[in-house]
Amino acid sequence: MAFSAQRALLLLPLLLCAGFGFLSGSHGAAEGPGYVTVSAASFTPGTTCIATELVAPRRNGTPSLAVLRLTHRHGPCAPARTSSLESPSIADTLRADQRRAEYILRRVSGRAAQQQLSGSKAAAAATMPANWGYDIGTLNYVVTVSVGTPGVPQTMEVDTGSDLSWVQCTPCAAPSCYAQKDPLFDPTQSTSYAAVPCGGADCARLGIYAYDCSGAQCGYVVSYGDGSNTTGVYSSDVLSLTATDAVPGFLFGCGHAQSGTFKGIDGLLGLGRQDLSLVEQTLGVYGGVFSYCLPTKPSTTGYLTLGGAPAGFATTQLLSSPSAPTYYVVMLTGISVGGKQLSVPASAFAGGTVVDTGTVVTRLPPTAYAALRSAFRSGMAPYGYPAAPPTGILDTCYNLTGYGAVTMPSVALAFSGGATVTLSGDGILLSGCLAFAATGGDGDMAILGNVQQRSMEVRIDDTSVGFKPNSC
Numbered sequence: 001m002a003f004s005a006q007r008a009l010l011l012l013p014l015l016l017c018a019g020f021g022f023l024s025g026s027h028g029a030a031e032g033p034g035y036v037t038v039s040a041a042s043f044t045p046g047t048t049c050i051a052t053e054l055v056a057p058r059r060n061g062t063p064s065l066a067v068l069r070l071t072h073r074h075g076p077c078a079p080a081r082t083s084s085l086e087s088p089s090i091a092d093t094l095r096a097d098q099r100r101a102e103y104i105l106r107r108v109s110g111r112a113a114q115q116q117l118s119g120s121k122a123a124a125a126a127t128m129p130a131n132w133g134y135d136i137g138t139l140n141y142v143v144t145v146s147v148g149t150p151g152v153p154q155t156m157e158v159d160t161g162s163d164l165s166w167v168q169c170t171p172c173a174a175p176s177c178y179a180q181k182d183p184l185f186d187p188t189q190s191t192s193y194a195a196v197p198c199g200g201a202d203c204a205r206l207g208i209y210a211y212d213c214s215g216a217q218c219g220y221v222v223s224y225g226d227g228s229n230t231t232g233v234y235s236s237d238v239l240s241l242t243a244t245d246a247v248p249g250f251l252f253g254c255g256h257a258q259s260g261t262f263k264g265i266d267g268l269l270g271l272g273r274q275d276l277s278l279v280e281q282t283l284g285v286y287g288g289v290f291s292y293c294l295p296t297k298p299s300t301t302g303y304l305t306l307g308g309a310p311a312g313f314a315t316t317q318l319l320s321s322p323s324a325p326t327y328y329v330v331m332l333t334g335i336s337v338g339g340k341q342l343s344v345p346a347s348a349f350a351g352g353t354v355v356d357t358g359t360v361v362t363r364l365p366p367t368a369y370a371a372l373r374s375a376f377r378s379g380m381a382p383y384g385y386p387a388a389p390p391t392g393i394l395d396t397c398y399n400l401t402g403y404g405a406v407t408m409p410s411v412a413l414a415f416s417g418g419a420t421v422t423l424s425g426d427g428i429l430l431s432g433c434l435a436f437a438a439t440g441g442d443g444d445m446a447i448l449g450n451v452q453q454r455s456m457e458v459r460i461d462d463t464s465v466g467f468k469p470n471s472c
Helices: 005-017 090-109 366-383
Strands: 030-032 035-039 068-072 126-135 138-147 152-159 166-168 219-223 229-240 246-259 267-270 290-293 301-306 314-317 328-330 332-337 353-355 362-364 405-409 411-415 420-422 436-438 446-448 457-460 464-468
Touching (some): 090 446, 362 366, 366 405
Parallel strands (some): 166 246, 353 446
Antiparallel strands (some): 030 035, 126 138, 126 301, 166 267, 219 229, 290 301, 314 464, 328 353, 332 411, 362 446, 411 420, 457 464
């Protein structure tokens, strides 16, 4: 897609101001200059859950954080029903990931030639543990919350690329509803439940999600990029994040008909930038701030936090995308491999980068990916690792069978404002393959996937995105 001169002029100050602060994000690694050495066992899913204790510290007199555990959907740390599901193959995961990435890029680049990125617009805090899951056909993460009075536990996928939250509700017989971990939420058993009426302000705010409001109750529908969808009644009830942190009058979809690739989960928790999301609905309490730390593999845990102070984060400016306002967009400005900055023109990155928990591998403009691949292959060559066939969209793969440790060139991502993130070893390789892929054209939007976000805390507020390494 052609890179517009207008967009180049708008974004050039951001690109020129970018610097290289250094954050070492290696996880359990022994590093040499420009290289990282990790145990080969770190790439293998463990069979025993190594759970991080969730604590609720007080920061500068603010209320305690509410902590929700974040775990992998198919590992030993996952809720019982989801962990019993058959784990998808890497090929299936990458196919689903490609569908999600293409969907995001269609939304943000349909009018990319005219698209302009601009800067977007301290409080209590709630932290929730997060689990690594399989969201809408891709690797994603889940937390367990409660809905209603009395509260009904619900295991929900966490998605920064969605706004509207929903759970499956009765009545909903198969095949309209799929099997899930917990009992279906029954709105008739909750004393605090209310269906949103047609004609009211809350129903009007559904916008493109409004559906079938001919009766007294406001209907909703959400269709996802892989063809999955949910339909039901837009509703209000208490959402309990933890035993001490609740959101009264939380607006969500009470789903009575779902189809597609959902399995095992009870619903989806939307963390996007629009009015319907959990972040925006709790703006008055948590100030529109949230952070998450994605676990490195299925046998470890992470967390999701609402609120909190920005201490210790390297930050970059949060931008807005008028054609896709749900997404969190930043400006990637450069890449280093083995400690050396790649020669990639600034114009290649000018479309911005979506920070997305639901996309698995990072997508880069073709010129940037080609330079990364070439430098990484050169850095790996002296170690003599046997080449392996490509795996789906991943074209730089190695057979690491029999190796006790793996040494690879470091990879660092630089963002506008001086934030630089050096990836951990498990943020570079996925199943023995370089966990990056090319997409679109130079100047189009890139996507920062969840493999590259592992083990670091990512904090988002209304003006910035911050990164803190070695946080889970």
